[in-house]
Amino acid sequence: MMLWFLQFVLYVLGSVILYQKWRHRHFSKIPGPPSWPLVGHTLQSLGSPEHRWKYIQQLNTQYYPIFKISNGFTPYVNLLDPHDIEILLSSRNHIRKSTIYVFLQSWLGTGLLTSDGDKWHRRRKMLTPAFYFNIIQQFFKCFVEHSEQLVERLQEECAKPYTNIPPLISQIGQLIMNRIERPWLFLNCIYQFTAMNKEQNLLINTLHKFSKSVIENRKQCFVASDLRVDSNDGQFGSKKRLAMLDLLLTLKNSGVQISDEGIREEVDTFMFEGHDTTSAGISFALILIANHPNVQEKLVEEIQSVMNGSDRSFLFSDIQQMHYLELVVKECLRLYPSVPSITRKTDYDIVTSTGYLIPKDTIVIIHIYALHHNPKFYPNPEKFDPDRFLPENTKGRHPFSYIPFSAGPRNCIGQKFAMVEMKTAIASIIRNFVLKPIDNTANLTLISRMILNASGCMRIQFRKR
Numbered sequence: 018m019m020l021w022f023l024q025f026v027l028y029v030l031g032s033v034i035l036y037q038k039w040r041h042r043h044f045s046k047i048p049g050p051p052s053w054p055l056v057g058h059t060l061q062s063l064g065s066p067e068h069r070w071k072y073i074q075q076l077n078t079q080y081y082p083i084f085k086i087s088n089g090f091t092p093y094v095n096l097l098d099p100h101d102i103e104i105l106l107s108s109r110n111h112i113r114k115s116t117i118y119v120f121l122q123s124w125l126g127t128g129l130l131t132s133d134g135d136k137w138h139r140r141r142k143m144l145t146p147a148f149y150f151n152i153i154q155q156f157f158k159c160f161v162e163h164s165e166q167l168v169e170r171l172q173e174e175c176a177k178p179y180t181n182i183p184p185l186i187s188q189i190g191q192l193i194m195n196r197i198e199r200p201w202l203f204l205n206c207i208y209q210f211t212a213m214n215k216e217q218n219l220l221i222n223t224l225h226k227f228s229k230s231v232i233e234n235r236k237q238c239f240v241a242s243d244l245r246v247d248s249n250d251g252q253f254g255s256k257k258r259l260a261m262l263d264l265l266l267t268l269k270n271s272g273v274q275i276s277d278e279g280i281r282e283e284v285d286t287f288m289f290e291g292h293d294t295t296s297a298g299i300s301f302a303l304i305l306i307a308n309h310p311n312v313q314e315k316l317v318e319e320i321q322s323v324m325n326g327s328d329r330s331f332l333f334s335d336i337q338q339m340h341y342l343e344l345v346v347k348e349c350l351r352l353y354p355s356v357p358s359i360t361r362k363t364d365y366d367i368v369t370s371t372g373y374l375i376p377k378d379t380i381v382i383i384h385i386y387a388l389h390h391n392p393k394f395y396p397n398p399e400k401f402d403p404d405r406f407l408p409e410n411t412k413g414r415h416p417f418s419y420i421p422f423s424a425g426p427r428n429c430i431g432q433k434f435a436m437v438e439m440k441t442a443i444a445s446i447i448r449n450f451v452l453k454p455i456d457n458t459a460n461l462t463l464i465s466r467m468i469l470n471a472s473g474c475m476r477i478q479f480r481k482r
């Protein structure tokens with residue numbers, strides 16, 4: 018025990034000395050405000066509306082091009098200006114992320130979300146064809162079937178005075194955030210003896226067992242297709258496109274470098290990135306729509322007009338024609354971006370558009386939530402107004418002032434999939450139910466457990482339409 022304590026003290030002292038040396042060498046070059054000791058003041062502390070507003074004001078209105086934040090261990094800067102965010106994200110470099118992603122690795126390994134370097138480039142190239150538009154079209158039947166099952170399930174809710182629709186918070190995400198908030202648990206030699214670690218291992222075992230069984234089942238019924246895969250670069254010789262898991266199994270069968278463990282990493286990664294994000298997005302959309310009857314009415318009119326009075330199931334083309342619904346989903350993701358912040362580690366010095374220097378190897382935090390609430394780009398930012406995304410209203414707004422799916426080469430690979438999934442689920446619900454508010458969105462207390470969520474109640478009433 019004594020030895021661990023000594024190790025810990027040495028680690029802390031070493032980090033502080035190294036950090037001070039680093040800071041002196043690099044940040045002394047930066048003119049501007051003094052260092053802000055915003056300890057732990059990142060998005061996990063979004064909190065109540067008042068707290069959030071103070072936080073956003075600090076970030077956006079007391080404007081400095083970059084804030085320097087230190088948690089005592091790692092040097093960070095916050096990037097706030099869309100021009101600077103564009104410089105960072107649109108580059109083919111700077112694809113490394115903050116070291117906190119290491120904590121996801123016991124679950125996700127080094128899959129697409131958590132890898133970098135050559136491995137990330139290879140996996141991204143491998144997986145991109147699984148998210149082409151025609152693949153998403155193939156999935157559409159599945160989206161409709163599941164949305165109809167959801168509607169069926171929600172019928173039971175009509176008899177209840179209200180339904181609490183908190184998004185399913187990933188327990189594992191919660192554990193990881195708990196660890197991030199406690200720097201002394203960064204050290205494995207301490208963390209491994211905690212109850213949190215025990216709980217995390219149990220959860221990870223269950224999740225791994227599940228993803229392995231999904232892969233095994235698919236392998237059993239997977240008939241090696243007649244696809245020709247060029248084993249040098251993983252490119253298809255055939256025009257046929259495959260869904261993600263089939264694509265990975267085909268590549269493995271063709272000798273392209275991906276192991277069973279690699280496939281498991283990606284299945285876990287997509288289960289995490291593809292599940293909590295859209296479920297949080299749909300939940301926030303429902304409570305916003307319930308709180309804005311005029312928006313709800315317009316959505317109903319659009320659905321009726323597209324469906325021409327028919328009660329048949331939705332087709333892909335129907336969802337594509339629902340333009341107002343698209344504006345609503347975009348505005349929901351502006352107000353409540355499922356991924357409220359992202360990070361990058363710089364590969365070389367960057368000079369921002371305002372002339373500040375961000376040295377090589379700095380961790381840059383991009384606060385998507387704060388960016389989306391900057392009154393400079395979104396006047397009256399707390400107001401839910403889907404018309405902000407009408408073409409005439411987006412003219413002149415910097416494209417990097419709206420980045421719910423990040424942007425550039427390391428953006429969200431599943432963004433088109435997510436938009437179709439969310440639109441189908443929301444349209445199916447609105448078509449069948451009148452949503453009435455119990456809780457007001459203005460009072461929501463937000464919490465970020467990797468994914469943005471409301472920490473308390475999100476209650477609405479479902480009534481048969």
Ligand code: HEM
Nearest residue numbers: 129130290291294295298355356359422423429430431435
């Ligand atoms: C509302 C829904 C979604 C939102 C707001 C969202 C947002 C994001 C963001 C901001 C990133 C960048 C993360 C970072 O840089 O650390 C990202 C990455 C990613 N997303 Fe999504 N996402 C959504 C849905 C999905 C879905 C449905 C899938 C899969 C089916 C998916 C798969 C991924 C993957 C694999 C990455 C890592 C990409 C890479 O690093 O190359 N996401 N997402």
